Amino acid sequence: MNKTIPYWNPHLETLPRERLERLQLRKFRNIVRWAYERSRFHRALYEKAGVEPDEIKTLEQLRLVPKVEKSMLRPIQNKDPFPYGDALCVPLDEVTEFHQTSGTTGQPVYQPDTWQDWEWFSECWATLLWAQGYRPHDRVFLPFGYNVFVAFWTGHYASEKIGCETVPGGVLDTQARILKMQELRATAMMATPTYVLGMADVAQRKLGIDPAKDLFVRRITCAGEPGALIPSTKERMERLWGAKVFDHAGATEIGAWGFECEIQPGGMHVNEAMFLAEVEDPDTGEPITEPNKPGKMVITALDRLAQPCIRFDSKDIVEISPDRCPCGRTYTIFNGGVIGRADDITKVKGVLLAPSAIEDVVRGFPGLSHEYEVVVEKRGDVDHITLKAELAEGSGQDASSITEKLKTELRFKTNLGYEIQIHPYGSLPRYEVKAKRFKDLRKRGDA
């Protein structure tokens, strides 16, 4: 096999746009027809909207097909065919994989997959790992608690599919994982940005190991949180590990739809041979086709069959780049990857605030640790933001001078004023997987 080929699939990844869009349209019609004929949920939805699959003749007409939100899937589950209910499109005997969403926004959604779907999901991951430089000579370590959440399961299968030696670092604590990575000279790993930073911290403080010098990891794939495309967080991770850090986006109900390639163009490619991503105005629902304008992504997984994902409201905020990537892929790039969540981007004192903008500022301060927390609350009738940050271990810096610099930088980047609290090292909560750093106490349930 020629390992120098930059594409996992040289045919699809470089398909001219016009052919790619025709392929998407045909696949979209097929998946809509598949769901219409097999899922009681989809048939009822489409009949109510008066849509017949064969009516869709152009990509513009796909908007006739109603969107699906996660909240619509919850009430149809826990029924026969148990536990998936009305959206299941295959006989229950065909289902070989069970996963579920984390349930952070409510009752978890169950996700069935057939073996064919699983092949497809790991193929999407193989596309991204190959694009990030993974090759059969790599020894890939997965410091991940293998469980009901899909997370890095398909990363594991894709790593095997590529031919990498794949090491499951499941039921080990962080120190044991680091020591195993050192012992085996692992060359690559996959984790959330929170855990990548946390591992480096543990390696240095508890084991006296400098990941950049004493370990052999040269590429890291991140998922689950936006950090790998937040410039200062990416820079921190790359410096601490001496490795290239790449972002990837996906979801249990969707699949692995986006990836940063080895060029690191400041954004993420959409795997458009397997997914059809639309961007729409979060308020009006009108399509956004022009570049550099943020909107909400509505996405279709074009080949996932057991429980189809058709025009799914992802709540991810993305922005189309006007540029094509020098890597040669014809796939669209989203500037900065997923730049926020529709439910996270919030108005404070009338100004739109994205939590990622705060992270970019905080992680840009070398005198601060990786941990921080933002609390938005009402004081009287006025919105108030508190940023709690932590001094880096052994930092001799004066908290008051950092406070002033942080205030200035945050006002410049977000147009808002903050109360800054600088805490001693080790006093803010630590997170193992995904962090909950942004707390909007004005919303019920976040208190």
Place this chain on the structure above:
Amino acid sequence: MTRQPTQAEIAAQVDQLQRIAQELYDQSEDFPALNRNLKRILASIHMLRINLEEAD
């Protein structure tokens, strides 16, 4: 130097693979070790077809 097969030639060979695997699968109901492995092979062949798909 060996000639690289065209996309259409590869697709035709994949079709052949699928025909053979499907035939064996249909005949293997009483042989679980064949039946279940063929099911996986058919899934992989389907992935080959997706990977070679064309617009029309």
